[in-house]
Amino acid sequence: MYDFRAARGDIVLPCLDEAEALPWVLGRVPDGWRAVVVDNGSTDGSAELARGLGATVVTEERRGFGAACHAGLLAATAELVAFCDCDASLDPGEVPRIARPVEEGEADLVLARRRPTARGAWPVHARVGNLALARMLRRRTGVRLRDLGPLRVARRQELLELGLTDRRSGYPLQMVVRAADAGWRVREEEVDYRPRSGVSKVTGTWRGTWHAVTDMRAVLR
Structure with a gap:
C-alpha cells in the first residue's frame, strides 16, 4: 500500500465533472506526489473513477472553486502542496519543476505562468480579465505577476x-494577496497551457470569466 505520509x-485537484480528463491527469502525477481529487458535486462518476485510478478522493459539498481548493489543503498531509486544474489544460508532471524554488528556499509561493500551446487554449476574454486583475494586484501589493494561474506550489x-x-x-487571488501582505x-515559472477537456465551468465562457473577475475584485477591495 502506498504510504502517503511519505x-x-x-x-x-478540484474536480467538477472531469471524467473525460481524469485518466490523463492522474496518469501524469509524478512519482513522490499524491493526487488529492476534491469532488465538488460531480454527476459523471468522476469521484469513483479517480478513486479507481489510485487518487485520494475528498468530497466537498459546498460548491465553489475556493471551497474545493481549501478542502484539498485541509486534507493534505505533505510539507508541499500544489494546486492544479483537473481539466487536462495543465500537466501535473510539471509540478516538481514549479516546486523546486520552494523546496530550495528561493521562494515561498510559485505560480505557473501559462503559455498557450494552441489556438483557443486561453480565450481572449479570460486573458483580458486575468491581465486586469494582475495590474490591480500590482497596485495593491507591489507583486509583479503576469498571470494569476491555477497551478501553484507552497508549503x-x-x-x-x-x-x-x-x-x-477569489481564492487564488486571496492567496497571493495574503502571501504578499x-x-x-x-x-x-512558465508552463504549457493546453485546450481543456470537456466544458469549462469558469473562464471558458464570458459569464464565467465575469463571475471570476467579480469575485477577485471583491478580494482586492
Missing part, C-alpha cells in the same frame, strides 16, 4: 497560516 508533496503549514476565507473564484517571496 509523499514529497500533495497535488490538490502546507504556511498556507494554513494565511487564514484563507474565500470559497469562490505576509512578506512572502512570490515568483513565476
